[in-house]
Amino acid sequence: MSRIPSPLFNCQQATLLVERRAAAPLPVRPRVQLWAHLHLCPHCRRYALQSARLAHAARPAAEAAVPANLALPAAARARMQQLFDAHGSAQG
Numbered sequence: 655m656s657r658i659p660s661p662l663f664n665c666q667q668a669t670l671l672v673e674r675r676a677a678a679p680l681p682v683r684p685r686v687q688l689w690a691h692l693h694l695c696p697h698c699r700r701y702a703l704q705s706a707r708l709a710h711a712a713r714p715a716a717e718a719a720v721p722a723n724l725a726l727p728a729a730a731r732a733r734m735q736q737l738f739d740a741h742g743s744a745q746g
């Protein structure tokens with residue numbers, strides 16, 4: 655008896671494949687399994703749609719150049735230093 659891959663693998667696996675698919679094309683088997691899962695699962699279909707929309711909306715910010723003279727304000731540096739000092743003394 656041959657084992658037929660189930661399209662009903664869980665939603666956690668499906669959403670992971672949705673994210674992997676956004677980064678690179680999936681191999682045939684997981685692509686077909688994901689297609690079947692998305693066909694049957696409205697929650698993952700919604701997740702896939704929202705994930706694509708978020709990626710599209712965030713793309714300009716991710717591709718924006720960071721100014722070379724960008725610096726952390728002095729007050730923020732001081733707060734971070736206090737946190738580092740407090741954390742360091744707790745471990746030491």
Ligand SMILES: [Zn+2]
Nearest residue numbers: 665668695698
């Ligand atoms: Zn699902």
